[in-house]
Amino acid sequence: MCGIMGVIGARPQKDWESWGMLTAHRGPDAFGLWHDEHALLGHNRLSIIDLSTAANQPMVLEDGRYVIVFNGEIFNFLSLRSELVAAGVRFRTRSDTEVLLQGYRKWGRNLLDRLDGMFAFAIWDVESRTLFVARDHIGIKPVYYRHELSRFVFGSELKLLTSLDGSQLRLRHASLLEYLVYGYIPAPYTPFMECHKLLPGHCLEYKQRTGELVLSRWWHVPAPASGPHLDYEEACTTLRELFHQSVKERMISDVPLGAFLSGGIDSSAIVSEMASVSAVKTFSIGYRDNSEYDETYYAKKVADHLKVEHTVLYPEFAAVDMQQFLETMVQHFDEPYGNATCALTYLLTKAAREHVTVALCGDGGDELFGGYPRYRALLLANKARALLRPVIPMTLSFLTRLPETPKANHLVRRSRRFFSSLAKPSGQAFQDWTSYFRADEVASLMLAAGISVPPGTRLAFIRNLFDEAGEDIVGSACYADQNSFLPYNLLEGADRMSMANGFELRLPFVSRSMLEFAAALPTSWKIQGGNQKRLLKDVYRSALPEEVVRRKKRGFNPPVWHWLQAGKPFVDSVLKGEARIYQILDRTFVMRQVDAFYSQRLDNSMQLWSLIVLEYWLQSLPLSCQFL
Template sequence: MCGITGFIRRCAPSADTATLRRMGASIIHRGPDAGGEYLDRWVGLGHRRLSIIDLSPLGNQPMQSLDGRYVIVFNGEIYNFRALRNELKAEGCQFRSRTDTEVILALYRREGAACLNRLNGMFAFAIWDRDDKTLFLARDRIGKKPLYYYHGGGDRLAFASEIKALLQLPGIPRDPDPTAVADFLTYLYIPAPKTIFRAIHKLPPGHCLELRLGSGPVVSRYWDVDFSTTTAPLHQDEAAERLLELIAGSTASRMMADVPLGAFLSGGLDSSAIVALMAGSSGTPVTTCSIGFTDRQHDESVYAREVARCFSTNHAEYTLEEQLADTVTLLPRYFDEPFADSSAVPTFHVSRLARKVVTVALAGDGGDENFGGYDKYVVDLKEDLARRVIPRLFLKTLHAVAGRCSGTLMRKAATLASGALADPGRAFFRTNSFIDDASLRRLLAPGLATACRGYDPALHTLDAWERTRGADHLTSMLYTDLKTYLPGDILVKVDRMSMAHSLEVRAPLLDYRVVEFAASLPSRLKIHRGSKKYLLKRAFSAQLPPGIVNRRKHGFTVPLARWFRQDLRELAQRHLLEQRELAEFFDPGEVGRLWQEHQHGRADHGTLLWSLLSFSLWQQEYLQV
C-alpha cells in the first residue's frame, strides 16, 4: 500500500523534484517506509512506499522496466502476481525483484491497457511510456484504491492518491463546486467523478485514463458488474459450496504478506466469516481487533468477543469514549473533501488499534452490497411489490390519510405508499439520501442555492439505476450501490482511516470473481422470504456459530444524537453557530434552527448536524489557508 503522485510538466512548468517531494510528504502516512521521484523533461512521478511484499530496496519506486522504456508508480496489491510472474518468466521475461510492481510493468509492456483484465487486486497506478510519450492511469475494478486528477486543458494533467498532494502544485485552483455541496448534503459523500473542487476529479472505479503529449486525456471503462449473465442452474447447496470456495480462495490470496497480518472483527457475519477462513488456514492464532461503545445500543463488542473465543484469536478491543472531539477535528485532513459517514470515527480507532500489532488487516467489506445485507433492500422490495400490485388510486388515498395521522404504524404506511407511488429509481434515491429537496433549498445560502438551481443530485443514482433497465428490483438496487455507495462512501472511509495509520486493509468479499459470481446468482438466493444474505449465511453455516450467522444486522453506527447534546456540543456550537465563514455556504438561521430543535429534543438532526460540522471542519482546513 502506497501513495502516488505525478504531473505532466506543462501542467506546472515550475514544478521540479522538490515539488514531487512536497507532494509525497503530504501523503507520507500512505507510505512511511521509503520515497522516490522520477523527473524528465516531460513528466514527473512521485511515490511513497508502505513495504508489504519484498521489503528490500529493490521494491522501491518509481520503478523502471528493464529496458528503461516504462516507469511506474503503483499503489495497492496484485494478489495473482506470482502466477502472472511465472507465466511471464516462462516467456523469457526477467525480474530483479519479488514485487507485484515489476509484474505490472512486464505485463503492460506485453499487453498494454489489456493487462488490466489480467490483474486481480486493488490498485491505482500510473505508467509513463518514454518512447511514445504517453501517460497511462488505471484504477481497480471496485474502487478500493483512490486516484484523483487535475486537468487544466490540453495535456496539462496531474494526478495523486489524495487531493492534498495535488494542492501542493502551484496554480491548482481551489474553487468549490456548488453542486458538489448539494451532493454532499444529499449522500454524505461526493460521488465520482466529482470532488468538492471544481477542477479536480476522481477517476471512477474500473476506468483508465490515457494521455499522449499534445492531446487531452481519454477516460474509458474497462470493467463493469454484469448482472445479465447468470450461472448455469445450481441447487442452492451447490451455489453455497461454490461461493465458499471462491471466498476461501480470495481470503487465502489476501493473506500473502512479508509483514504481520490480522483482521477487523465486528462480530457480524461478514467479518466473522473472514476470520473463520483465516483461522482455518493459519498455523498461528489470528490477530483480531474491534471497537466497542459505552452506549450499549451501538456496541457490538460482545459478539466480536464470542467469535474471537470461537477461533482462539489474539483479540484486542478499544472502547470509544474519550477525546472524541480531538478525533473529529483530525478527520478532514485525511478525507480532503467533506465526508460525513460518522462510522469513520470508529474506523479510525480500530485502524489505530490494529496498526499497533499488524501492518495488514483483512475486513468484511462488500458482503451487504453483493448479497443483499441492508435492511433498506427488504423495505424497498415491499415498496416495489406494493407498486406492482396495489392500484395507484388506493396508494394515493392511503398516503393522504396516513400522512395526516400520528403513530408509528401510520407513519410507516405513509412512507410505504409514498415510495410505491414514486418511480423505482427515484424511490431508491430517496432511500439513499439524507435530505429532501425542500430542506436542501432552505439550508443552502442564497448564492449557493442560485448556483444549484435546476441541479438534481438524484442523477448520480438514476444514472446507475438506468444501466440495469429490465433487471429485477433487487438487482437494480445492488448494482446501484456497488457503483455509488460502496466506492463513494464505504471504501473511501476504510482507505482514508486505515492509511491515516499506515495500515493496509484487504477485502476478500470484494475480489472481482466473488462480485461477478454474486451478480450471476438469482435474487432469491440473496434475499429469500425476507432473510438477507441468504446464500452467504448458508455458505458459512458450518463455519460459524448459529447466533452469529443468524443475528440481526447491527451496522457500524455511532450515537450521534447524544454526541451533539453532550460530547461534541461545545465543538459543534463553535463551528456551526460562531464561525462566520460557514454562512458562505449555509443559511445561518436554518443552521441555528436545526441546532435548537436538536438540543431541546424536538427532533433528531444528528446526521445533518454531523454533515454540517464535517463541512465546517473541512472548510477551516482547506479553504481558510
C-alpha cells in the same frame, strides 16, 4: 499500500520532496522520486510484499523505457509472474510492482483484464512521452488528476493537486449539493472545478507531446442477470470455493496480518476461511460506555468457536475530541465526507497498528448478498403500495409526531421513510432512503442562499443507477449501491482512515469474481422472507455458531448522537456566527436542524454531523478559493 503522485509537462520551481511528503502517512517506510525533462514521479511506500529496498519505487524497467508508481496489491501476481517467466521475462525482485511493470510491457492495457487486486498505478513511457494511469475495478484505491494546458498532475490524494502553485481554485457548487444529498461526492467530480477523480474500472492515457487526454472504461459492475446457470446447492458450493480463493489470496503478506471481526456473518465468514489456511489474529472494537453499539459478545463467540487469537480494542470514545477528529478528517479526505463511521475505522486501525500492518475486513458483503434493511423494505413497499395507499397520510401524520430517541430512532425514522416512499417509484424511494437530505430540499436551500442549481448537478444519481439495472428490485438496489455507496462512501472512507495510520485493509468480498457471481443470483437466494443474505448464511451455517448466523444485522456505527449531545458548545461555535456554510445554504434551515436535534424532536444526528463536516471543510479552504 502507498501514495503515488506525478507531474507531466511544465514543472514550477518547487521542493518536490516536500510536496511528496504530503502523503507520507500512506507510505512511511520509504520515499522516492524519479524525473526526467518531461515527467516527475513520486512514491510513498508502505512495505507489504518484498520488504527489500530493491522493491522501492518509482521502479524503472531494466531498459529504461517504462517507469511505474503503484499503490495497492495484486493478489494474483504469483500466477502472472509464472506466466511471464515462462515467456522468458527475468525478474530482479519478488514484488508485485515489477509484475505490473513487466506485464504492461508485454500486454499493454490488456494487462488490466488479467489483474485481481486493488490498485491505482501510473506508468510513464519515456520513449513516447505517454502516461498510462489505471484504477481498480470497484475503486478501492483512489486516483485524482488535474489536466491543464501544459501539464497533467495526478496523485493518491487531492491535496497533491490543490497544493501546486497556490493556484486559485473554483468551487464546484454542484459537488457541494451532491454531498449534502448523498454524504459524498461521486466520481468523476471533486469539490473543485479543476480537479477530478478517475472513475472505478477506468484508465486514462495522457500524451505529453500533444496534451491529449483519453479516458476509457476497462471494467464495469455487472448488472443483475436473468438467472443463474446453477441450482441452489451448486451455487453454495461455488460461493464457498470462490470466497475461499479470494480470502486465501488476500492473506499473502511479508508483514503481520490479521482480520477485523465484528461477529456478523461477513467478517465471521472471512475468519472461518482464514482459519482453514493458517493461524489468525482477529480484532474487534469494544464500547465500555455505550453497550447498545457493542458487538464483542458475538465476536468472542466466533473467535472461540474457530479457535483464533482474538483481541478486543477499546478506543476511548468518550474522550473523542470532535474538533481534533474533524481536523483529522479534513486533513485526510481533502473534501467533505459525511459518514461518521470513518471515525471507527480510524480508531480501530490506529489501535490495531500496534499488532499488525494488514487486516481483512467484510466491506461489500451487504451490497453483494442483500444485507441492508432497505433491500427488504423495497420488496415490502412494492407489495404494500396498493394495499396501504388509503392509510398513508394518516400513518405519516402519526409518525411525524413521534419523538426520536437514541433507542427508537432507527424504527421511527425508517417507518417514516417507508410510508413516505409508498407513493413514489421504487428508484426514487431507494434514493430517498440512502440520502442525507432530499435532493429537492437541498436545491431550494441553495436557492434561498442566492445560488442557483448548476447545470449537470446529479440530483437523481442513485435513482438513475437503480433504473438502468432492470426489473429485479433487489438486484437494482444492489447494483446502484455497488456503483455509488460502496465505492464513494465505504471504500473511500476505508482507504483514507486506514492509510492515515499507515494500515492496509483488504476486502475479499469485492473481488471481480465475487461481484460477477453475486450479480447472477436471483433475489430469493439473497432474501427469503425475513432471512437476508440467505445464500451466504447457508454456506457458512456449518462453520459458525448458529446464534451468529441467525442474528440480525447491526451496522458498524459510532456513537454520534452521544458525541453531539456532549459537544453542544462546540457545535454552536461551528455553526453560529459568520460560518462559511451560509454562503451556500440557508441559515434558517441549518438552525432548524440544530434545534430539532437538541430538543430531541428528531434524531437527525447524521444530517447534523454532515453539516458540521461541510463547515469545517469550508473553513479549511484558502481565502483565495472562489465561492462564486
